[in-house]
Amino acid sequence: MFTSLILPALKNPALSEMHDGAMVDLEGRRVAFSTDTYVVDPIFFPGGDIGDLAINGTVNDIAMCGATPLFLSVGLVLEEGFPLAHLERIVRSMASAAERADVMVVTGDTKVVPKGAADKIFVNTSGIGLIPEGIEISGDRAKPGDQIILSGTMADHGATILIQREGMHFESAVTSDTAPLNHMVRSMLSACPHVHVLRDPTRGGVGTALNEIAEKSKVGIRIFEDRIPVRDDVSGICELLGLDPLYIANEGKLLAFVRPEDTYDVLAAMKKDPCGAGACVIGEVLDDHPGRVYLETPIGGNRIVDMLTGEQLPRIC
Amino acid sequence: MFTSLILPALKNPALSEMHDGAMVDLEGRRVAFSTDTYVVDPIFFPGGDIGDLAINGTVNDIAMCGATPLFLSVGLVLEEGFPLAHLERIVRSMASAAERADVMVVTGDTKVVPKGAADKIFVNTSGIGLIPEGIEISGDRAKPGDQIILSGTMADHGATILIQREGMHFESAVTSDTAPLNHMVRSMLSACPHVHVLRDPTRGGVGTALNEIAEKSKVGIRIFEDRIPVRDDVSGICELLGLDPLYIANEGKLLAFVRPEDTYDVLAAMKKDPCGAGACVIGEVLDDHPGRVYLETPIGGNRIVDMLTGEQLPRIC
Numbered sequence: 001m002f003t004s005l006i007l008p009a010l011k012n013p014a015l016s017e018m019h020d021g022a023m024v025d026l027e028g029r030r031v032a033f034s035t036d037t038y039v040v041d042p043i044f045f046p047g048g049d050i051g052d053l054a055i056n057g058t059v060n061d062i063a064m065c066g067a068t069p070l071f072l073s074v075g076l077v078l079e080e081g082f083p084l085a086h087l088e089r090i091v092r093s094m095a096s097a098a099e100r101a102d103v104m105v106v107t108g109d110t111k112v113v114p115k116g117a118a119d120k121i122f123v124n125t126s127g128i129g130l131i132p133e134g135i136e137i138s139g140d141r142a143k144p145g146d147q148i149i150l151s152g153t154m155a156d157h158g159a160t161i162l163i164q165r166e167g168m169h170f171e172s173a174v175t176s177d178t179a180p181l182n183h184m185v186r187s188m189l190s191a192c193p194h195v196h197v198l199r200d201p202t203r204g205g206v207g208t209a210l211n212e213i214a215e216k217s218k219v220g221i222r223i224f225e226d227r228i229p230v231r232d233d234v235s236g237i238c239e240l241l242g243l244d245p246l247y248i249a250n251e252g253k254l255l256a257f258v259r260p261e262d263t264y265d266v267l268a269a270m271k272k273d274p275c276g277a278g279a280c281v282i283g284e285v286l287d288d289h290p291g292r293v294y295l296e297t298p299i300g301g302n303r304i305v306d307m308l309t310g311e312q313l314p315r316i317c
Numbered sequence: 318m319f320t321s322l323i324l325p326a327l328k329n330p331a332l333s334e335m336h337d338g339a340m341v342d343l344e345g346r347r348v349a350f351s352t353d354t355y356v357v358d359p360i361f362f363p364g365g366d367i368g369d370l371a372i373n374g375t376v377n378d379i380a381m382c383g384a385t386p387l388f389l390s391v392g393l394v395l396e397e398g399f400p401l402a403h404l405e406r407i408v409r410s411m412a413s414a415a416e417r418a419d420v421m422v423v424t425g426d427t428k429v430v431p432k433g434a435a436d437k438i439f440v441n442t443s444g445i446g447l448i449p450e451g452i453e454i455s456g457d458r459a460k461p462g463d464q465i466i467l468s469g470t471m472a473d474h475g476a477t478i479l480i481q482r483e484g485m486h487f488e489s490a491v492t493s494d495t496a497p498l499n500h501m502v503r504s505m506l507s508a509c510p511h512v513h514v515l516r517d518p519t520r521g522g523v524g525t526a527l528n529e530i531a532e533k534s535k536v537g538i539r540i541f542e543d544r545i546p547v548r549d550d551v552s553g554i555c556e557l558l559g560l561d562p563l564y565i566a567n568e569g570k571l572l573a574f575v576r577p578e579d580t581y582d583v584l585a586a587m588k589k590d591p592c593g594a595g596a597c598v599i600g601e602v603l604d605d606h607p608g609r610v611y612l613e614t615p616i617g618g619n620r621i622v623d624m625l626t627g628e629q630l631p632r633i634c
Contacts, residue, residue, distance in 0.1 A: 009405075009408045009409055009411070009412045010391070010408070010411065010412050010415065010422040010425070021424060022388070022390075022423035022424035024387070024388050024421075024423055026343060026346055026348065026387070026445070026447060027346055027447065029343055029344055029346060031343065031445070033388055033390060033423060033424055033445060034390070034424055035390035035391070035392045035424055035425065035426050035441070035443055036392065036426045037392040037393070037394055037426055037428050037441060038428075039394060039428045039430050039434075039435075041434075070341070070343070071339070071341050071350055073339075073350060073351070073352035073443050074327075074352070075352045075353065075354040075392075075441045075443070076354070077354055077356060077394070077439055080631075088326075091326045091327070092326055094326070094327065095326045095327050098327065104341075105327040106339035106341055106350060107338055107339035107350055107351055107352055108327070108352065109352050109353045109354055111354050111355075111356045111439075111632075112631060113356050113436065113631060113632060114631055114632070116433070116436075117356075117358075117435070117436035117632070118356075118434070118435050118436065118439070119430065119433075119434035119435065122394055122428075122435070122439065124352070124354060124392045124441040124443075126352055126390050126392070126441075126443035128341075128343070128348070128350060128445060130343060130344065314397075314429060314430060314431055315428075315430060315431070315434075
């Protein structure tokens with residue numbers, strides 16, 4: 001939606017880059033600036049709520065530019081009659097997420113709309129961060145030969161929300177993976193400043209993120225099905241609902257594209273962080289088939305991982 | 318709401334200042350950072366729409382810090398089935414507002430929620446700007462003797478929305494005053510860098526803005542009823558609806574607190590700008606009655622202009 005309709009109208013060099021966050025110049029300082037609105041339903045779920053989800057989401061969008069997130073804004077839309085106790089819980093959750101990520105919420109706005117004009121609560125977070133000298137990370141920098149690292153199991157957040165929403169009585173301990181990734185990114189970039197691409201595969205999942213990178217970098221991508229970590233219960237939930245975990249949202253995972261010679265260092269840095277304990281190489285960048293993403297199955301078959309067509313799951317984040 | 322509940326939880330030095338925008342330090346650069354969500358109903362109204370309102374609003378919040386607004390983000394929440402033609406019109410309106418204000422929309426996000434989960438469209442805009450060297454403007458800097466300038470007629474935006482909403486068949490040409498004030502602010506600060514306070518009296522109107530400044534600066538304020546410009550039709554609409562124009566929203570006006578010796582220069586700079594053609598002195602800062610705002614009536618009476626109690630008009634911006 002933003003790409004097809006809104007981008008052309010607001011066209012300008014920074015916007016056209018289409019990162020998670022924009023990179024702008026403020027008198028010689030490279031600043032990452034990002035915004036995201038959270039409309040997740042339900043607003044409380046195992047592992048988190050709309051409050052920490054919103055803080056972590058914008059922290060991560062900024063971190064994916066290679067930047068250090070510093071300052072956040074919070075814009076709330078509340079439905080009249082929204083329970084104060086819920087609001088307090090969400091605000092506390094935002095405060096502790098901000099503390100964990102080491103960012104400050106410096107400005108905010110609250111609008112209350114009449115009953116029925118919004119569903120409970122929507123949260124917008126925007127944020128700014130500084131990109132350190134020497135860091136050049138963006139979705140168009142994937143190079144043939146790059147190894148593709150995923151920081152842990154896939155589809156946990158989306159599966160958690162879906163179970164809650166469907167009221168499925170599932171014997172599952174799956175929880176949202178919502179978490180700030182900025183500390184892990186800092187460790188990764190200390191270990192290796194030459195990371196080419198960072199991306200958090202949120203809405204649309206790993207499949208969509210890889211397609212966007214393949215397109216922007218004009219490269220092919222191959223991933224290996226048996227190397228992609230997915231929890232058994234998440235895999236089961238997806239099968240039951242007829243969904244492919246490759247397209248299910250993550251809120252505390254990242255994809256990193258690194259030179260082969262840097263893979264070990266980056267992986268080692270990731271594994272030292274709780275958010276990256278399950279990090280592994282899931283694929284590589286090809287020197288042909290630009291714009292295409294292939295999934296190699298354990299028996300050696302190949303299928304194309306397409307862009308998701310039609311509507312994504314609504315209100316997953 | 319943000320003040321009483323959210324501020325304490327997210328407590329930090331920058332947030333506690335409670336400006337329209339926060340002022341933060343980015344490696345020695347003073348940056349203004351602001352956010353606002355627009356939920357106005359109706360979304361199209363005489364003089365503007367939710368699109369230019371949202372751009373101008375954040376541009377103005379940044380300008381009220383004395384900063385030059387540079388980069389904006391846009392976060393949209395759309396109700397499923399929202400007409401594409403309306404969205405296109407709103408996006409075009411955002412684009413031309415951004416052009417007029419000379420800012421770039423550099424990042425954005427769109428969420429679509431199911432029918433009934435939001436009313437049509439909500440727009441969040443956040444933005445950043447640079448505060449020039451030597452400029453020190455904030456709500457706690459009003460000083461006894463300061464002259465208080467209002468840039469033009471009061472309550473035009475709120476009255477416009479109210480007429481539309483009530484379906485009043487009024488013979489009135491009143492339109493929203495939505496406009497970017499940053500160019501005028503730049504002229505004002507070129508003429509006089511010693512402006513103490515700038516504030517755009519949006520939600521809650523001039524009355525609320527003056528009360529906030531009186532409280533933060535710990536000063537008394539006296540304004541003169543017969544000096545405050547109000548259009549006759551706006552005054553009539555307010556009377557009919559039982560509302561005080563002092564509390565009705567403006568979207569293209571500002572209040573400036575300046576030293577007596579600077580009043581002429583600032584007024585002259587304002588009057589050269591179309592947004593300030595109707596600028597005039599409406600009152601002064603007292604050396605007693607800290608936190609109080611008085612309105613002097615033409616016959617010499619005095620009444621206290623209180624903070625608005627209870628709910629403000631919903632969805633006025």
